[in-house]
Amino acid sequence: MAGNKRTRAALLALVAGISCGHLVDPVLPGDAEQFVAPSVYTQWWAMVEQCSGLRGRLEDVQWFSVPGQLSNPDNSSEPVEGYWSAASNRIVLNSDDTLDGRIVRHEMLHALVRVKGHPRSAFLQSCGGIVSCPPACVSDAGPPPAPDPATPRVAPAAIEVTSEVSVISPSSSTQASFGTFTIFAHNPFPHPIVVLLSKSPGVDIARTYGYGIIRTVSGGAVSSADLAFDIGATYFAAGETKRDMFDLAIVPIASPSVGTFPGIGRDGIALPPETYSFRGDYGGHSAPDITTILNR
Numbered sequence: 001m002a003g004n005k006r007t008r009a010a011l012l013a014l015v016a017g018i019s020c021g022h023l024v025d026p027v028l029p030g031d032a033e034q035f036v037a038p039s040v041y042t043q044w045w046a047m048v049e050q051c052s053g054l055r056g057r058l059e060d061v062q063w064f065s066v067p068g069q070l071s072n073p074d075n076s077s078e079p080v081e082g083y084w085s086a087a088s089n090r091i092v093l094n095s096d097d098t099l100d101g102r103i104v105r106h107e108m109l110h111a112l113v114r115v116k117g118h119p120r121s122a123f124l125q126s127c128g129g130i131v132s133c134p135p136a137c138v139s140d141a142g143p144p145p146a147p148d149p150a151t152p153r154v155a156p157a158a159i160e161v162t163s164e165v166s167v168i169s170p171s172s173s174t175q176a177s178f179g180t181f182t183i184f185a186h187n188p189f190p191h192p193i194v195v196l197l198s199k200s201p202g203v204d205i206a207r208t209y210g211y212g213i214i215r216t217v218s219g220g221a222v223s224s225a226d227l228a229f230d231i232g233a234t235y236f237a238a239g240e241t242k243r244d245m246f247d248l249a250i251v252p253i254a255s256p257s258v259g260t261f262p263g264i265g266r267d268g269i270a271l272p273p274e275t276y277s278f279r280g281d282y283g284g285h286s287a288p289d290i291t292t293i294l295n296r
């Protein structure tokens with residue numbers, strides 16, 4: 001079981017976007033290596049184009065990875081998973097994160113938005129849950145407008161929760177297959193609501209979306225949950241649907257695990273091909289289970 005791993009990783013994770021306005025790129029670390037975008041980037045780029053409503057050319061982005069720990073070029077004491085720089089439309093990632101969907105899509109969103117910082121409208125609203133937005137990103141985005149104090153408070157049970165599994169990259173003999181497990185939370189009311197989420201034991205931040213994935217024949221399971229770093233995660237406009245996307249790598253490993261396959265980052269879910277039962281929830285209110293076969 002992944003248990004608190006995701007929670008801890010999420011608390012520690014920092015992803016920085018480097019502001020536009022640099023006339024030259026920050027100097028690359030000496031051990032940086034340029035790499036060719038893996039095929040799954042095509043689908044990830046399309047997902048970010050769709051959620052942001054922006055269009056751009058993936059081919060115009062230069063990709064680099066660094067084997068050690070990257071620092072924010074604007075603040076060398078701040079470790080980051082990656083950064084985008086405007087001068088040559090360059091994305092630099094920790095080599096552990098080059099196949100971490102939410103982190104890669106975060107940097108892709110920078111390359112599409114092309115403005116300074118982490119606008120709330122893009123990183124937490126239109127592409128919220130599709131791209132990572134750890135505490136430094138949430139803080140940069142600034143707080144959402146305070147809801148009307150009269151907004152009804154509801155329990156998670158009042159939310160309609162559904163989920164979807166999709167394999168987004170075709171099988172390939174040379175590259176891993178990838179997929180996503182997306183959980184949708186829908187406000188069924190014709191008025192705004194605030195959902196009262198509870199906290200996991202030992203964690204001071206409310207828990208939002210969680211997953212449990214069980215390998216049905218050979219056994220094994222992974223589970224984890226995200227946290228409400230952004231208070232906006234608890235506010236729903238009338239009829240609004242929010243979502244949270246967990247990335248899957250379908251790879252030939254011994255058993256389901258989190259963060260173990262090279263490149264998928266600390267939160268990436270690695271699943272050997274087989275039949276799985278997926279359960280997603282929002283605030284502990286579960287979507288109907290999905291049983292599906294994942295093939296390479």
Ligand SMILES: [Zn+2]
Pocket residue numbers: 015016017018106110118137
């Ligand atoms: Zn960023």
